[in-house]
Amino acid sequence: MLTKNRVELLHHVVADVALVTELATVGCITWPQREHVSDIKELRDRNSVLLEVITRRSVADFKKFIDILAKEQAHLKALLHTDGGKTYFVSAYIRPTINVCQH
Numbered sequence: 009m010l011t012k013n014r015v016e017l018l019h020h021v022v023a024d025v026a027l028v029t030e031l032a033t034v035g036c037i038t039w040p041q042r043e044h045v046s047d048i049k050e051l052r053d054r055n056s057v058l059l060e061v062i063t064r065r066s067v068a069d070f071k072k073f074i075d076i077l078a079k080e081q082a083h084l085k086a087l088l089h090t091d092g093g094k095t096y097f098v099s100a101y102i103r104p105t106i107n108v109c110q111h
Contacts, residue, residue, distance in 0.1 A: 014059065016087055023054040027080055036072040037061055 021027075025046055032042035041061050048054040062073050078085045 013087055017059060017084070018052060018055045020081075020084055020087060021055045021058070021077070022081060023051065023058045027076070028058065030076055030080060031058075031073065034072050034076065036065065036069045036076065 023045060028037065028042045028045045031037045032039050037045070037058075045054055045058050045061065048057055062070060065073075
């Protein structure tokens, strides 16, 4: 789950068609997820849904999300890394899976 900067991201991410298309292109989100997010009218609601989708993806997809934000929305780079000298930690909750092998 996104931690300290979730509220700030809700206010500052611009989850427009260009961003969600880029996220789908690199495999960070699926194309149906892109369509779902793009169809939401209010920016804050799009941001909220996008962040929820991202938290359900893999750690690798989360890293892609951060990389895309840093590239496409450079004004967020400082938000993701610092806040007046304080470090923001961004983490994702990943549900562990157990593979059982039977011999």
